[in-house]
Amino acid sequence: MNINLLHGDCLELLDSLPENSVDSIITDPPYGLSKAPDMTEVLTHWLNGDDYEHRGSGFMGKTWDSFVPGPSVWRRCLAVLKPGGHLLSFFGSRTYDLGTTAIRLAGFEIRDQIMWVYGSGFPKSHNLGRAIDKALGIKPTVIPYAEGDLHVPTSQDAKNWDGWGTALKPAHEPICVARKPFTGSVVQNVLKHGTGAMNINATRVGTETxxxxxxxxxxxxxxxxxxxxxxxxxxxxxxxxGRWPANFCHDGSEEVLNLFPxxxxxxxxxxxxxxxxxxxxxxxxxxxxxxxxxxxxxxxxxxxCAKASKQDRDEGLHMMSETQTRNPHPTVKPTSLMAWLCRLVTPTGGVILDPFMGSGSTGKAAVIEDFDFIGMESDSDYFDIARQRIAFKQNQLHPS
Incomplete structure (x- = not known):
């Protein structure tokens, strides 16, 4: 097993990899959950071969999450991926269209969408009634309209808008299933490159045979x-x-299970x-x-069912470091889910690339499933956490 962790900007690091050298790409890139940009400007940049630079911050104020990756990243990913190799990329429900547009413009073909449903999400909504109540306590008690007019809020306004919000509770994340185009038939491509198909029998639903x-x-x-x-x-x-794997998976939480008859x-x-x-x-x-x-x-x-263990995100940190015992990354994915995805699209003994490694869940899953792994991360703190989590699992499963 070969684990290669690279610290830096994936746009630069991807150029160091040989073309057609990676069997699959499984990643959780920035979702870009910030203020919506001018799409005409975004597409103008993308169609001209440039990346759009979004100013601002994304989820939980993280600047690295201000916008989804543009076509430039995915073009480099396309180059290092073997013909027929699959790309699995998470996106937010609000920006999935932006993410897949960039992937399409890079030259990938979109094959499917896997829906990951979970019960742990919480609404990130603006309570209108409470906001008006707050405005009533501010002097002068005026709210400017976009056109410049002013409105003086009243207690009746707060009552009228009580119970209104601005967002739904998030309960799913879409996973883009894309594939690098190839010439000839899928049989010819599989025999030549080992890529182009999905490992159905390795990902069947059901824990027992x-x-x-x-x-x-x-x-x-x-x-x-x-x-x-x-x-x-x-x-x-x-x-x-077990049963045939579907393009829908869940976390086994009580909230989700109660939705099913x-x-x-x-x-x-x-x-x-x-x-x-x-x-x-x-x-x-x-x-x-x-x-x-x-x-x-x-x-x-x-x-x-990708059950998320409570210790999954922090496993190994207390053993490898005296100062870092908790994983602060805001979007850690369950290792069991990443392992299932690794098995689905990676041939036996294949190489998995994650250009947005974060805290290393894909790398940890690759170790568990016995795949080679290349991980890239620009944030030094997250890179160190990923290194510790992956090393711990390596030492646990493959002690020297």
């Missing part, structure tokens, strides 16, 4: 009777893997239905019958 006993009613057939608790491992039959799968599809194909693609894949469960429970079981 359970035995499926033969049916007593159909000699030689399969009962396809999967229980929630699983079948005994000494049963006679074949292995049945209860359902029962009977697994009684006909043989003709099981052998059916859609546009030449068989419903069965290497005898993994992911549609054949007979179980019940929350519909959430159909989707990957």
């Amino acid at each position: 359970r035995y499926n006993p033969r049916s007593h009613n159909k000699p030689g057939g399969l009962s396809l009777n999967m229980s929630v608790c699983g079948m005994p491992e000494d049963g006679v039959g074949s292995l049945v893997s 209860h359902s029962t799968s009977n697994g009684n599809r006909s043989e003709a239905s099981r052998q059916a194909s859609v546009k030449g693609t068989s419903w069965l894949m290497d005898n993994h019958m992911s549609q054949e469960y007979s179980d019940s429970g929350s519909v959430a079981r159909y989707f990957y």
